[in-house]
Amino acid sequence: MEKFLCVQDFYEAAKSKLTKDSNGSWEYFEGIPDEGWALDQNRKAFKRYVIRPRILRDVSAINLTTTILGIPASIPIGVAPTSKQALFHPDGECGVARAAGRSGAIYVLSTLATASIEEVAAAAPKTRLWFQLYYQKDIEVNKDLLIRAEKSGYEAVVLTVDCQIPANRLGFKRKPWKLPEMQEQQVPEDMDPSMDWNVVKWIREQTKMKLILKGILTGEDAKLAVEHGVDAIIVSNHGGRQLDSVMPAIDVLPEVVASTKSSNVEVYLDGGITLGSDVFKALALGAKMVFIGRTALAGLTVGGEQGAAKVLEILTNELDKTMALAGVTDLGSNISSKFIQNYKPFLSSDY
Ligand SMILES: Cc1cc2nc3c(=O)[nH]c(=O)nc-3n(C[C@H](O)[C@H](O)[C@H](O)COP(=O)(O)O)c2cc1C
Structure with a gap:
């Protein structure tokens, strides 16, 4: 793993490995609908912001700690819920959850995981775990998942709100995914397209876990989420896997x-987060924490648990260096949108 110095090194090795698989794992990893515009733009968008560094500040000590939902967290980076991790490496969800714990990152387990709620909790007892819910048509399935997650010590339920129907993912049609033998998906993909804001109230009545909505892209919906008493929001377009435009x-x-x-x-x-400077930009623009999806999976694909831990380590070190070079020593009052400006090149060919 020594030769992997940046996240891009992991992406290249992961692509080269997965495209050789016959089980559709690369198509699943990419997962793009229509033209893949949103995936491409998620990454490019970060390049349209640059950092306004401040100088001659004592940056000999950089503090990456924060608090998330009232609990101290050692880094402002978490692992996003991604389904079927056994497609990429036998270490699967248990390995990535352990890697997250080693790095001080929160791990979000997908409803469509290839390890159970209980297995992941037992495999990663030191990791802060959240459970992502795809609200299912069968209400008893939802109840059961919430009860099991709460009982197993998961702190929060992350309700995904941008996936009531699956998008038109062409790669899945061209090369359908197939799980390795002995690996099972825990829950059938039977999402309820009639889900609405009443489900948010319903979840509150079912569980004491914190409630987070994942997949909000407008101020209007963010306001409604606040009115419905959620604890947090994840601004996300599902990594460009759902609505493409x-x-x-x-x-x-x-x-x-x-x-x-x-x-x-x-x-x-x-x-679109692949660099520590991406994390810095998101935090400066007001995010309390960021999550990585494919970046964690690239680490998993290449090196299992160790690979996932290594990408988290790389991002953390890059964030630490970015903060020091930008003159920011901590993530409290010290960081703000004053550190960011839009990139306006002189020539259109500079884009
Ligand atoms: C292979 C894969 C599977 C995913 N599965 C889920 C899922 O089960 N639930 C969910 O809410 N989001 C899922 N996502 C979306 C991620 O949680 C996250 O929003 C996205 O990956 C972030 O973009 P990034 O990959 O550029 O970091 C998945 C993403 C990928 C790449």
Whole structure:
């Protein structure tokens, strides 16, 4: 793993490995609908922001700690819920959850995981775990998942709100995914397209876990989420896997942050994060934490648990260096949108 110095090294090795698989794992990893515009723009959008560094500040000690939902967290980076991790490496969800714990990152387990709620909790007892819910048509399945997650010590339920129907993912049609033998998906993919804001109230009545909505892209919905008493919001376009023609997550972050300003609702972001400087930009624009999806999976694919831990280590070190070079020593009052400006090149060919 020594030769892997940046996340891009992991992406290249992961692509080269998965495209050789016959089981559709690369198509699943990419997962793009239509033209793959949103996936592409999620990454490019970060390049349209640059950092306004401040100088001659003592940066000999950089503090990456924060608090998430009232509990201290050692880094502002978490692992986003991604389904079927056994497609990429036998270590699967248990390995990535352990890697997250080693790095001080929160791990979000997908409803469509290839390890159970209980197995992941037992495999990663030191990791802060959240459970992502795809609200199912059968209400008893939802109840059972919530009860089991709460009983197993998961702190929060992350309700995904941008996937009531699956998108038109062409790769899945061209090369359908197939799980390795002995690996099972825990829950059938039977999402309820009639889900509405009543489900948010219903979940509150079922569980004491914190409630987070994942997949908000507008200030209007962020306001409604605040009114419905959620604890946090993840600004996300599902890594460009759902509606293709939408804004990159980083571009709508300021709008969502502004809509939640007078509340205690925390705002997080995912989509397109491959560098520590991406994390810095999101935090400066108002996110309390970011999540990584494919970046964690690239680590898993290449090196199992160790690979996932290594990408988290790389991102953390890059964030630490970015903060020091930008003159930011901590993530409290020290970081703000004053450290960011839009990139306006002189020539259109500079884009
Ligand atoms: C292979 C894969 C599977 C995913 N499965 C889920 C899922 O089960 N539930 C969910 O809410 N989001 C899922 N997502 C979306 C991620 O949680 C996250 O929003 C996205 O990956 C962030 O973008 P990034 O990959 O550019 O970091 C999945 C993403 C990928 C790449």
